[in-house]
Amino acid sequence: MKRRYFGTDGIRGQANIFPMTPDLAMRVGIAVGTIFRRGAHRHRVVIGKDTRLSGYMLENALVAGFTAAGVDAFVLGPIPTPAVAMLTRSLRADIGVMISASHNPFEDNGIKLFGPDGYKLSDDIESQIEELLDQDLSMQLARSNEIGRAKRIDGVHDRYIEHAKRTLPRDVTLKGLRIAIDCANGAAYKVAPAALWELGADVVSIGTEPNGTNINLDCGSTSPAALSKKVHEVRADIGIALDGDADRVLIVDEKGTIIDGDQLMAVIADSWAAEGTLRGGGIVATVMSNLGLERYLQSRKLSLQRTKVGDRYVVEHMRENGFNIGGEQSGHIVLSDFGTTGDGLVAALQVLSSVKRLGKPVSEVCHKFTPVPQVLKNVRISAGKPLEDNAVRQAIADAEAALSKNGRLLIRPSGTEPLIRVMAEGDDRGQVERIVDELVSVIGSVRHAA
Structure with missing residues (x-):
């Protein structure tokens, strides 16, 4: 059954346009608070966010919803998604919420949910939330004397920094490394440079001046050219590019290669x-x-x-x-x-550990294999099921036979857009390009015929 609110990673959309409105955010707080209100203890939710302008609006709406459901809200402010997952467990919260649209532009925002174990919610629980969201929630509200309290929690940055630092092996220090880091003007703009500096590195930071509208704007892991330029400029040993909520990372080597x-x-x-x-x-x-x-x-x-x-x-x-x-x-x-969950800083620290132990340049340490040529193209569809068409099925079978053991074919509908993604990879780039073009043409002709 097609879901109305949840996508592959929580609820996401353009801020102030359904479903990313304060009204729905408040209803999410009530619905989620209702589902996780189990037992007689005081229930609590931790709520973090990235640096988007709309985060203020959604944060307040979620606090209103959770407290109305009888759940105490611990508000963390701007902090990485992995920190929210970690603090959900550390603070013995019943639920964790991250307000972020990850690598998307500032106009978008999203709501990611974590269970008390710090893991993202299952499809079954998300379905329960969806069912509640479409109901009258007035019967789920807490009694007047059971309304939750809300407070901002201090020291959460320090907690996460110490957590990240402990993941670096004890026999490894970052002394002697010049590290350029791009925080995408996002959630890690304070914690990531601080952690690297405390571990001994010489740190050069960019993307650390968020203004509410510049998150992921020409910076971060989705736009690493700025970091590549900075690595050359300051002669850094390595560059680290995070995304808006710091659950992703790309590396730039000392030559500027991504x-x-x-x-x-x-x-x-x-x-x-x-x-x-x-x-x-x-x-x-x-x-x-x-x-x-x-x-x-x-x-x-x-x-x-x-x-x-x-x-x-x-x-x-x-x-x-x-x-x-x-x-x-x-x-x-x-x-x-x-x-x-994904943690860009912690993953980067594991790479840095290998660099230090091997004593080799990043360009050598991080070039483990030569990628096989890979081509991806999208076909926009408006109706019908072209992948069930006999001509398309035959074309796919022919393509798979042509690639055989020298490549791989992947065709899948997008989970977020009306697209069919056609990807092929193999040792012969020319063959891969021809196969993708032919499949795009066949799928496109069926689409138009429909």
């Missing part, structure tokens, strides 16, 4: 395998990760387990099958030894 999440997962997997701390016999990634990563891991006698696109599916597979490294090509890397 390194994606696939390479970073390979670096961390190699390091942990050598230390004997890698669990599951490999890593978990999505269907979008490059074939080059899979081949590299196989050469190291490690496996790559693939899931649907979305970090929640990666985490579910990790938990069910005993893996402790997983992530996405975009740089959303989950290290379950340290946290329950």
